[in-house]
Amino acid sequence: MEYKINKEALKIFIIFFCIYPFLSSKSVLPLSEPIIKVLIAEDEKIRVRADSSIPLNIQESIIHKRKIKGLTIKRLNHKIILSLDSNKDKYFEISNNKSLIIRSSDRRGIWINSKRYPGEINIIFRNNKILVINVLGVEKYLNSVVGSEMPHKWHIEALKAQAIASRTYALKKTNNGLYDIDSTQTDQVYNGLESSTLKTRRAVRETRSLVITHKNKLINALFHSSSGGMTENSEEVWSNSYPYLVTVKDFDQKNPKISWKKEVSKSELKEIFPMIGGIQQIEVLNITETGRIKNLKITGAYGEKVITGKEFRSKLGLKSTLFRPTILENFYDKKDSNNQSNIQFYPYLTISGIGAGHGVGMSQWGARYMAEKGYKANQILKYFYKGVDIKPFIRRYK
Numbered sequence: 001m002e003y004k005i006n007k008e009a010l011k012i013f014i015i016f017f018c019i020y021p022f023l024s025s026k027s028v029l030p031l032s033e034p035i036i037k038v039l040i041a042e043d044e045k046i047r048v049r050a051d052s053s054i055p056l057n058i059q060e061s062i063i064h065k066r067k068i069k070g071l072t073i074k075r076l077n078h079k080i081i082l083s084l085d086s087n088k089d090k091y092f093e094i095s096n097n098k099s100l101i102i103r104s105s106d107r108r109g110i111w112i113n114s115k116r117y118p119g120e121i122n123i124i125f126r127n128n129k130i131l132v133i134n135v136l137g138v139e140k141y142l143n144s145v146v147g148s149e150m151p152h153k154w155h156i157e158a159l160k161a162q163a164i165a166s167r168t169y170a171l172k173k174t175n176n177g178l179y180d181i182d183s184t185q186t187d188q189v190y191n192g193l194e195s196s197t198l199k200t201r202r203a204v205r206e207t208r209s210l211v212i213t214h215k216n217k218l219i220n221a222l223f224h225s226s227s228g229g230m231t232e233n234s235e236e237v238w239s240n241s242y243p244y245l246v247t248v249k250d251f252d253q254k255n256p257k258i259s260w261k262k263e264v265s266k267s268e269l270k271e272i273f274p275m276i277g278g279i280q281q282i283e284v285l286n287i288t289e290t291g292r293i294k295n296l297k298i299t300g301a302y303g304e305k306v307i308t309g310k311e312f313r314s315k316l317g318l319k320s321t322l323f324r325p326t327i328l329e330n331f332y333d334k335k336d337s338n339n340q341s342n343i344q345f346y347p348y349l350t351i352s353g354i355g356a357g358h359g360v361g362m363s364q365w366g367a368r369y370m371a372e373k374g375y376k377a378n379q380i381l382k383y384f385y386k387g388v389d390i391k392p393f394i395r396r397y398k
Helices: 002-024 138-149 156-172 198-205 266-272 309-316 364-372 377-384
Strands: 035-043 045-050 057-059 070-076 079-084 087-094 099-103 110-112 115-117 120-126 129-137 210-214 259-264 281-287 293-300 303-308 323-335 341-354 389-392
Touching (some): 035 045, 070 129, 129 138, 138 156, 138 198, 156 210, 156 364, 259 266, 266 341, 281 323, 303 309, 364 377, 377 389
Antiparallel strands (some): 035 129, 045 070, 045 110, 057 099, 110 115, 120 129, 210 389, 293 303
């Protein structure tokens, strides 16, 4: 009998000894899912409604009704007012620095304007502005981000690389005040439940909690659509130099829109650059090693100005800074009343470029190509981000 007890104790000890490293190692078992606060709207009018017959749960003392299917919040005469669908003639005034917390038990989410969102909705009123913030777990957030940033039909390994990069980018931005991250290209695109698919959810699930680190810190996991052949060093676009954001060869040749052209009229240039009276001459001053424009000089009717390629791209809505501008002299033949030619000349700017985005970090089209060639997500990421590790997130990485 004593032998049996000792034998059982030995079994327990062996099992515990085998699993102890997994229980004690923070780098193996991730902590509870982090929460992220995403700014999804900032407007003067917001429409909120339930997706089905399941009512919304709203935490606000001025609203006493329990079963609320929809409501409208808008700015009117320097005031914020709220009306319920059940009684649109009755208004509630919301004071500044107040907030609404809206929840729903419906898995189909909550409609905010034309999109559905999971999780909790916080509507915050600051300086007569209406801010709508989606509060949810980062993994659920990524289900949509992956499909918003990359076509969901792409190779699963490309989607998984996007999931890990987006998770890293998002977690590095948490704890930033009213909200952590924007839902537009300012940060990364998030379209709520509309962009969540079986394939994007699989990509997120199979990479759950994985992040990219450099020296045990989350990297600045920048990515873009297409670099045009070579990605860019971070210091050529921003002031900071990161050892993992260096130029590498891109594989984005399958991008059907890799080359682009834009023409800008004389009148448009006057509106964009009113201080110098438009653009009559343009001179590229210097470029990066990959060919992107760093600075250029523009001359107009009232003077000249030196401008960065990044600023020029922003003002003209260009796809990238990998472009070359040309002032062309064009003319049109306007007939006078005697049917005589009256040729008039007018200058305009044509811009030819390649690539899309800032060109730093992971190229999404390059990731697609590598995935189709058999590369795994971690190999894709370690190609575009040099000297990094990929491992489960723990809070001390922040």
